[in-house]
Amino acid sequence: MHAPPPFHRRGLSRNPVPGAAVAEVRAQLAAVADPALVVLFVPSRLDRHATAAAVREAFSGVPVIGCTTAATLSPAGFEGAALAGFALARAEATVVTRRLDDLDRFTMKDGYDAAQSLLWELSGAAPGADDTNTFAFLTIDGLSLAEERVASAVGMALGAIPLFGGSAADALEFRDTAVFHDGAFRRRAAVLTLVHTRRPFRVFSAQHYLATDAQVVVTEADPARRLVQALNGRPAAEEYARLLGVTPAALTPQLTAARPLIFRIGGRNYARGIETIGADGAISFGCAIDTGLALSIADGVDPAANLAGLFDRLRQSLGPLDLTWACDCAVRMLEIRRHGLEPQVAALFADNAVGGYASFGEQVGTMHVNHTFTGVAFGAAEAAAVPEIVTGSARNLLIHEPAAADAPAPERPADMPWTRDASADPEVEELRRIVRALIDRSQRDANLHSDNFSLFQNAIVLEDTVRRRTTELLTVNQQLSRELAERREMEEALRVAKAQAEQANRLKSQFLAAIGHDLQQPLNAARLFLGTLGEKVWLDDDLALLDRITESLGAVDDLLGGLLDITSLDSGVVxxxxxxxxxxxxxxxxxxxxxxxxxxxxxxxxxxxxxxxxxxxxxxxxxxxxxxxxxxxxxxxxxxxxxxxxxxxxxxxxxxxxxxxxxxxxxxxxxxxxxxxxxxxxxxxxxxxxxxxxxxxxxxxxxxxxxxxxxxxxxxxxxxxxxxxxxxxxxxxxxxGGATTREADMERALRGRRVLVLDDDPAILDGMRALLAAWDCVPLTAGGFVAAMRALKDPGGPPDLIIADWNIGDPDLTGLDAVEALCARLGRRVPAVIITSSRERQVAEAVGLHGLGLLHKPVRPGQLRSVMALLLLSAGT
Structure with missing residues (x-):
């Protein structure tokens, strides 16, 4: 039987010669014999013309897209000098691409029409394509200043189809960025790609800023100079430092980068980058600011821990990840490196099959953002075994932002030691230069196209600018304080009541668990004896009496079993x-x-x-x-x-x-x-x-x-x-087969079988001995582990099957331990059934791990008989 062809292959080369680097990547992708798409991420050190020529020759006849990058994402972390890429198999994916040229003259209609045309093309190539099995990738020239408009226009046309992407970068410079399409690098252009696949996938987005309760309002500002003189009616630096719990002198570039001011729109957080803090206490921002904006103090969580949380959620949804096609912000890359987190991030990239690039900006749906890790993750299931993904577009888009549920992080960047002498740290200047350039691009684009900036302003500007503290506001604050105090009292009372209820529930569970074994032992023995009687031939009157006894015992069985089941389910131990x-x-x-x-x-x-x-x-x-x-x-x-x-x-x-x-x-x-x-x-x-x-x-x-x-x-x-x-x-x-055939199969499976029963209760052993004999089995009984070991030497031969109680009366051994020891002595695996009154999760997991049967007391004879027959038939003994 041949293994199915691979869904994808990844390749990476650190060779500085363009032709050799492309050839090395091509060789690594060769396992995908018929690629539907090749995606390449090109470092700035490779000559563009030579690289394009090598790509055309190596991938002749294959659609290739890509872009220049700030770095590639690989199992080694962020690599600034590596050429990387991957190929998707045509058997697993249908791909169509479209390039948008001359973005200087781009209109919203251009983007909408291009996306609609591409959707029409995909529907012809893959008639079943829809928003449940299709996603979009958008890469844009990072110096085009058109990301917001392109993403918005394309996103509107795509509707519910999830979209992600990243802007082309140029190492850590802002000189020459380009996308790759149709055999050449293209400036002032964008490439839209639609991928339809039967593979399970999720498009995701994550950033590592956590909004805190500390909020401020810009009460005095000079928008033209991007200068804020007052926050909450106080000098800006003084109020900002007070909320951070430091003095104004401690507001270093590192601290302000880790604890920026942010505002929220559309459920997402956006940072306002701080450039300088003046001697007069005014704060100079690197982006647009205005009077009346409501801002929050951001708390940056550990990016590595945040990524780990994202990948955990993806694996919960998809299982092991086969490929994660991702874009990450260049500023996040610098922050990760600065705090020594790259080894942890590299390990996460390796464990989750990450391939992608560091960008100058990211596309998430219809929005262009920064400080974001976005992409698409694929599950590892084989395509032939994956049914149509009925998820709906809302479930295909997974937004991951840090929240209390993600805490505690190992260490937040805000808590790490900071260097006070910023001028002595070239990385600070580098970070400042990158942030300033990114913000400058966004600001220039906003000035050129005021509708984008108006969208932000309309969403976040307060209806009434707070310029001074008034008597009315003080009155409202006093009223709120009283209400908060009352609410705290109510919450404390609820907390105490909840704790008491949980304690009562725990005591109930402990009580039922404690009496469960003692109650079920006599019931179990009675069930076994009754099962033995049922195998005999009786007169009609005797059968009627036997039925009444069976019904009465069944009622007690149902009551106890139901109570224990409900308790176990409510206690979360199942x-x-x-x-x-x-x-x-x-x-x-x-x-x-x-x-x-x-x-x-x-x-x-x-x-x-x-x-x-x-x-x-x-x-x-x-x-x-x-x-x-x-x-x-x-x-x-x-x-x-x-x-x-x-x-x-x-x-x-x-x-x-x-x-x-x-x-x-x-x-x-x-x-x-x-x-x-x-x-x-x-x-x-x-x-x-x-x-x-x-x-x-x-x-x-x-x-x-x-x-x-x-x-x-x-x-x-x-x-x-x-x-x-x-x-x-x-x-x-x-x-x-019919019921008669199955009954005959069970009779044949059990007839003449030697069955060892291990239990410390003599009544159980007597009941088992009688029941097994009625089934034409040869019963061997043991009241303890030593007796069971002796039974292995029985002249009739070793047992074909073992039935053991979990509790065998030995404080150092469970029935499971005894079964493993008996099998070890025999030198082979023997089918076995563990019988227990426990509903604890650990018991079921331990028995399942060893591949044994598990039955809960009281045991129904018919249930025991079918499990024994199934184990013996499965073992082929």
Whole structure:
């Protein structure tokens, strides 16, 4: 079986000779035999004409886009002298590109028409392209002064399709920037690229400034000179320093760069760069400022920690990242380097397959911004196994800004030691030069096109400029202070009440956990003895009595099990292990488990399973279906219970049908509430449930993000349905077989098998011995670990399967430890089942990690029988 062709390949060369550098990158991209697109990031040291000629020769017939850069993003961090790029496979992506020339004369209509034309071209090449499986990349000449207009026009035309990009740079200079398209470098131009792919992806944006509660209003300013004399009615430097908790003399360039003044618009933060602080206390800004602006003090969090948080969120959404195509601001690069964070950032780039470039500005949707890390991340799933991505554009765009949830960061740049002598630090001057140039570009563009600047002003200028403190304002402040004090008292009372409620819940959980084992041991033994009796041949009167005993014991079982389940779910100790699960074996196991119960009740049990793989937690899904099947059998005095599957779109509906008593339609919402039972006069005797089963279903469905529906008609029956997402793998086709065939399979799987039971309770051992003998197994019992080791030397041979209680009466050993030791002594893996009364997350995770079966007490004989048969059949023993 051949491996599928790669979705992409990345390449990087540090060779200073253009032809050699391009050849090295081409060789690294060769694994993508038929590329739909090649993207190149070109350092300033490579000659443009020679590089373009080498690219045309190396990538003849292949669409190539790119730009000049301030640095490339690689596993080594930021590399200022490296040529880097990547290729996307045509089998995985459909790509169209369009260049916008002569941006000096650019109009909004030009951008809108170009984007609309490109959308039309993409729809012809990929008819299924839409905003759920398509994104846009925009790169613009960094000296064109047209980023805001181009991004706005293109973004409006694209609608919900997510867009990101970056401005072409020129190392750390502002002399010669260009984009690459159609075999040549182009000045005063932009390139728009649309990519349609079946790969799961997210377009993201992140910046590392956190708005604080410290706010100021510009109360006196000279807009023409970009000078602010007063903030909050006080000298500007004095008020700014007071809010930072320092003296005006401590306002160094490093500190003002790390704790700038920012304003917020459209849900995003924008920094106002400070150039100088005068002896008179006035602050000179490097960008437009005006009286009436409301500003906040920014708190810069650790950029490396912020990036780590972003990548965590991306991996939660996509799984392991296959490629992260990104743009990062050159100023962020300098800040990361200055504080020695590049090794951490380089490790993040390496771990998350980052490839891209440092830019002079970034495009996020319709806006041109700075100080931003933006791009698109792709999941690692194979394209052939990925269904159509039904996410909606809002879910494709992931905006990540620092928030309290991201704290604590290892160290904030604002908390790092600062050099007081700025003149002795050339990096400060370099940072100041870069910031000044970036801001100057934005300011000149705003002056040339006042609509852009008016958009900012209209969003943030206060309705009424605060110039002085008035008596009315003092009165309002006093009133607010009183209200805040009252609110603090209320919040403290709520906090105390919440803490008391949480403590009570913890005590309840601890109490139930403590008594769970002691209560379930005798119930478990009774279940085993009852199961043994059920295997014998009885007269009709005896069978009726046996049924009544079974129902009574089942009621106690349901009560205790339901209480423990609800407690575990509410306490958050139930683990969630979502993975690829073949559905058919799971359905067959449930059918084998419940078919005997159905026969005892005189009800027909049927099951129909599809040969598909679903993505879910198999243990929790089984718990949901067991509750639904138990409900169906309880309220179906005669007729049929059906467990079936329907494939619909990218999911599978697993349905439980019954021909029972049904429910009034107007009361269906009530049944998922705790202890809610519908008093139905049609209910058969002894069929009244406890009102916990469907509450458990509701909680688990919420944990797994599953949709649950119910339809019912009084007197005709009910249908409960659960939607589970399809997995990416393919199921191995199995013969259907009927219930009789499956019953015969289980009998053959168990007949003559030697089963070792390890438990410290003699009653459990007696019950197990009788039950296993009734199933034609050969039982071996051990009341402790030493006895179990002796049983391995039984003259009849070693066990074929081990059943062990988690608690075997040894303070130093669990049942899991004992099973591992027994397997080690035998020198081979033996199928095993762990039985426990614990609902703790750690127990389930430990058992699952070792690949063993797990059952919770009290154990239903049919459930134990089906699990044993499944383990033996799977092991092929």
């Amino acid at each position: 683990p969630v292990d979502v993975r690829e699960v073949p559905l058919k074996p799971l359905v067959r196991q449930l059918d084998a488990e419940y078919a005997p119960q159905a026969r005892l009740r005189g009800v027909r049990m049927k099951s129909l399973a599809a040969d598909v793989v679903v993505r879910t937690d198999p243990a929790l899904l089984q718990r949901v279906l067991r509750n639904l099947l138990s409900n169906a059998l309880r309220y179906t005095p005669e007729g049929t219970v059906l467990l079936g599957c329907r494939r619909r779109g990218d999911g599978v509906w697993i349905e439980v049908w019954d021909t029972g008593i049904g429910m009034p339609r107007e009361r269906l919402r009530e049944i998922f509430q705790e202890f809610r039972r519908l008093d139905n006069p049609r209910a058969p005797g002894g069929a009244r449930g406890l009102g916990l089963g469907l509450a458990i279903v509701d909680r688990i469905a919420d944990m797994l993000k599953m949709e649950v529906t119910v339809r019912s008609e009084e007197g005709r029956g009910s249908v409960f349905a659960v939607r589970v997402p399809l997995g990416y793998g393919e199921a191995v086709a199995e013969g259907d």
